[in-house]
Amino acid sequence: MTLDRTAAASATRRALLFTGLSVALVLMVLVSAGSGQVAITPGGVLASIGRALGFDSGGGADTAMTDATLWTIRFPRIVMALLIGAALASAGTLMQAIFGNPLAEPSVVGVSSGAALGASLSIVLGWTFLGEWTIAVTAFAAGLITTLVIYLSSRSNGRTEIVTLVLTGIAVNAVAGAGLALLTFLGDTSAREQIIFWQLGSLNGSRWEQVGVVLPLIVVGLIVAFLLARTLDLFALGERSARHLGVNVELVRIIIIVVVALLVCAAVSFAGIIGFVGLVVPHLMRMIIGPAHLPLLTASAIGGALLLVTADLVARTAVPMADLPIGMLTSLVGGPFFFWLLRRTRRREGGWA
Numbered sequence: 001m002t003l004d005r006t007a008a009a010s011a012t013r014r015a016l017l018f019t020g021l022s023v024a025l026v027l028m029v030l031v032s033a034g035s036g037q038v039a040i041t042p043g044g045v046l047a048s049i050g051r052a053l054g055f056d057s058g059g060g061a062d063t064a065m066t067d068a069t070l071w072t073i074r075f076p077r078i079v080m081a082l083l084i085g086a087a088l089a090s091a092g093t094l095m096q097a098i099f100g101n102p103l104a105e106p107s108v109v110g111v112s113s114g115a116a117l118g119a120s121l122s123i124v125l126g127w128t129f130l131g132e133w134t135i136a137v138t139a140f141a142a143g144l145i146t147t148l149v150i151y152l153s154s155r156s157n158g159r160t161e162i163v164t165l166v167l168t169g170i171a172v173n174a175v176a177g178a179g180l181a182l183l184t185f186l187g188d189t190s191a192r193e194q195i196i197f198w199q200l201g202s203l204n205g206s207r208w209e210q211v212g213v214v215l216p217l218i219v220v221g222l223i224v225a226f227l228l229a230r231t232l233d234l235f236a237l238g239e240r241s242a243r244h245l246g247v248n249v250e251l252v253r254i255i256i257i258v259v260v261a262l263l264v265c266a267a268v269s270f271a272g273i274i275g276f277v278g279l280v281v282p283h284l285m286r287m288i289i290g291p292a293h294l295p296l297l298t299a300s301a302i303g304g305a306l307l308l309v310t311a312d313l314v315a316r317t318a319v320p321m322a323d324l325p326i327g328m329l330t331s332l333v334g335g336p337f338f339f340w341l342l343r344r345t346r347r348r349e350g351g352w353a
Contacts, residue, residue, distance in 0.1 A: 014289050014299075021302040025082075028306060032078055032313040037321075038069050045070065080206040080214065081312045082305040084271050087218045087263040089304025090225055092278025093285075093297055097232040098256050099162065102286065103341065105279040108169045109257060110146040111264040112273050113176035116199055118142020119272075120180055123194045124187040135198075136213075136269040143265040146172060151257055160253055201272040201327025203312050210270045217266035221259045222301065228252065229294040236291055274327045276334020277304055283341060 034040040040048075048070050051063070088106070095104040106112065119139040121127070127134050150172055154165035184195050231252055234242040239249050267274070285299040308326070311333075315324040 010290065014295050017285075017288055017299055018295075018302070021299065021306060025302060025306045025309070028309050028313070029078055029082075032081075032309055032316075033070055033074050035313060035317050036069075036074065038065070040066055040070065076208050076211055077203050077206040077312065078309060079211050080203050080271065081308040083211070083214055083218050084203075084267040084274065085277060085304035085306070085308030086301040087221065087267045087304070088274060088277040089281040089300040089307070090222055090297055091260045091263040091267075093282040093293070093300045094225055094232070094256050094260050095278065096282055096286075097235055097293060098253050099166075100235065100238075102283050103279070103338075105276075106260050106264045107173065107275075107278075108166060109260060110150050110169050110172040110176065111143045111261050112268055112275075113173045113180075114146025115139040115143035115265060115268045116273055117146075117176045117179045117183075119198050120183040120187075120195045123198070124183045124191050136210075140265045140269040143268065144261050146176070147257065147261040151254075159250060197325065198272040199327070200325030201268075201274040201330075202315070202323065202325050203271055204323045206270065214266050214270060217262055221263040221266070224255065224259050225263075225297055226294065228255065229297055232256075232293040233291075272325075272327060274308070275331050276338065277307060277330055279341075280330075280334050280337050281307055 030042045030045050033045045034042055044066055048063075048067050051067065052071065091106045092104075095106055095108060096102055099108070116139070118141060119135050121142075122135045122138040127138065130137050150165060150168045151160070153168045154160050154162075156164070180195070180199070184192055187195060231247055234245055234247050235249075235252075237245075242249055264278075281303045282296065282300045285296055285303055289295055289299060307330070311326050311329045314329055315326045318324055
């Protein structure tokens with residue numbers, strides 16, 4: 001009976017969390033879409049969506065202005081925030097699963113630092129071989145290459161040594177940081193401003209064409225992550241136990257690292273570096289609903305989307321006629337949370353929260 005009550009309480013808690021996050025996300029999307037220099041009511045936002053779906057063909061000049069504001073400027077930005085938030089939070093959940101540590105995040109495998117270095121190279125050297133897509137493509141490629149280098153460096157006797165992977169990641173991140181500093185020094189004023197702004201992260205200028213590039217990459221990554229959710233539960237028992245239960249630990253680890261690289265590279269390629277989402281959201285969700293990875297991935301994806309939509313709303317509206325870097329806002333929240341998490345983890349002697 002006690003187990004039945006515990007299972008029922010856990011199911012209820014999950015249902016309440018999913019419902020609360022989903023409702024909050026819908027409300028925040030409506031508020032974000034309606035906020036800005038041109039204020040639009042939630043009813044106006046819903047009416048515009050209805051017109052786009054063919055349910056309402058009426059409207060005048062004000063309606064045309066509303067639709068243009070929403071569908072050209074705000075909706076692409078909101079959709080990018082939803083996708084990037086879900087991708088970063090899910091990537092953080094996966095990293096914490098394979099490392100067995102709530103302090104792990106995607107930067108461990110050097111994706112963000114590699115992407116930043118690739119973007120900065122493109123900016124300083126003036127590469128334009130792919131037109132306006134050059135920076136995004138070089139950032140994506142550099143992030144993937146960095147992850148591959150770190151992973152191959154951690155391989156020994158056909159196995160991945162976690163400690164070596166972490167230490168290699170630290171070293172590569174340091175080298176990438178030095179490269180960024182050198183490029184910032186060598187670049188002209190315009191290049192320096194671009195590098196700094198890209199490192200701080202921003203969704204300003206998001207377009208449907210960019211959404212079309214990011215969407216399939218993130219969707220594929222999330223599908224693979226959810227397919228592996230049950231297998232990740234076995235990682236919590238330890239690698240030896242997982243192997244005894246028939247899990248190909250090395251193969252799963254390789255797939256997860258590739259998926260994390262794909263999700264993070266897709267996220268940062270257009271928006272720049274947005275920190276702490278992959279650390280804060282999964283840990284909070286785990287505190288509420290426990291470590292089972294299928295509901296945890298679901299809650300983290302929704303929570304990450306909610307966090308980034310909220311942060312982007314603050315970035316657009318906190319200072320009149322200005323667009324704050326969204327990465328700065330997430331770091332302002334994530335930094336104190338990380339400090340609290342470190343202290344809490346030490347009190348619990350390194351156990352899961």
